[in-house]
Amino acid sequence: MRAPVATLIVLAACLALCSSVVFGQTPQGSARGQVTDSSGGVLPGVTVTATAADGRILKSTVTDGAGAFALSALPVGRLSLTFQLEGFANVAVPLSIEPGRDTRIVEHLDLAQLSETVVVHAPPVVAPPRPRIIPPPPPAPVVTAVPAHDRDSICGPSKPGARSESLGIITSGRDANQVENYAAGAQLVIAGGRHDGLEPGRNFVVRRDYVVRGDAGAEAVAEHSAGLLQIITAGSRSSLAVVVYACDEFRKGDFLAAFNPEPVRDPEPAGTPAYRDAARILFADEGQTMGAPRRLMVIDRGTDRGTHVGQRFTLFRQRPGTSRPDIVGDAVAVAVRADSATIRINRVADAITAGDKAAPQVAPVAAR
DSSP: OHHHHHHHHHHHHHHHHHHHHHHHSOOEEEEEEEEEETTSOBOTTOEEEEEETTSOEEEEEEOOTTSEEEEEEEESEEEEEEEEOTTBOOEEEEEEEOTTOEEEEEEEEOBOOOOOOOOOOOOOOOOOOOOOOOOOOOOOOOOOOOOOOOHHHHHSOBOOOSSOOOSOEEEEESSTTSOSEEOTTOEEEEEOOGGGTOOTTOEEEEEEEEEEEOTTSOEEEEEEEEEEEEEEEEOSSEEEEEEEEESSOEETTOEEEEOOOOOOOOOOOOOEEOGGGOEEEEEESTTOOSBOTTOEEEESOOGGGTOOTTOEEEEEEEOTTOSOEEEEEEEEEEEEOSSOEEEEEEEESSOBOTTOEEEEEEOOGGGO
């Protein structure tokens, strides 16, 4: 009887020891499964996280190439599995873990809804530019009436007198940005004023010197007329003038000379050329070498030899070896000085150059 009793005592002690070991361990389970998209395709790379009821993260893993995952050693009880993959909507699934068992789950993830944030950048507010205030132009100068005259008497070239006349000099245009060539209507600053005889309303011829080469090759100085201007305001030493008309352009440095209006006159009746009393053509206008219809040239005969405005001339040259004249054109005097005159070419039969002759025509007695 004693032996069986001892055996039972040993067995009881072993059972007690085993029970204490079993009851000292925490029961665990596991979860495994697969993640797919809404069409059933497997989704690798999905993060699977097991979270306890109190929010503690218990385990985390990532699905493999077949979309499968496994989480082991999970505590028994309720927890949640969260599935996350960029581009898909997050999913949280409640799960109950039983001791010693694999809990299997297959989860489907849907594409995340696209949301767009449109940021509208308003253009910077820029204050409108302030309008540029442009001062009104100065009022147009009042030009007094100019006596009627023959413009050719003003615009033609001439031989300078023994004493050069200069009553003022053009220094610039009134507008500082104005070019140096001035046309009709331009306002000019003149070096010269009341002290020099420049008075408002007075008209002046504008001239400049230029160099010519005569028929013998010698150089000489001639005068060219740019046109007519009128003084509009005058100080003691400076003035402001306006261009009345231009024969060509006015230039800085041109000088003012007296205006002696020569009325428009009809040429005298044609007469007989006085070849033995002929004048010589000296030069043409600036930039010209030959005479042509309407061009102006200078001869070496003036009031000192009876030349007068309206007088006709026959233009000719002497043929070599003969006394017979070779007629090349005709002209009329339009302006006369003491020892020279300006003639206007009316007709040509050949080119007219310096050195050709101008024979005054003597009208019949009945026509005088």
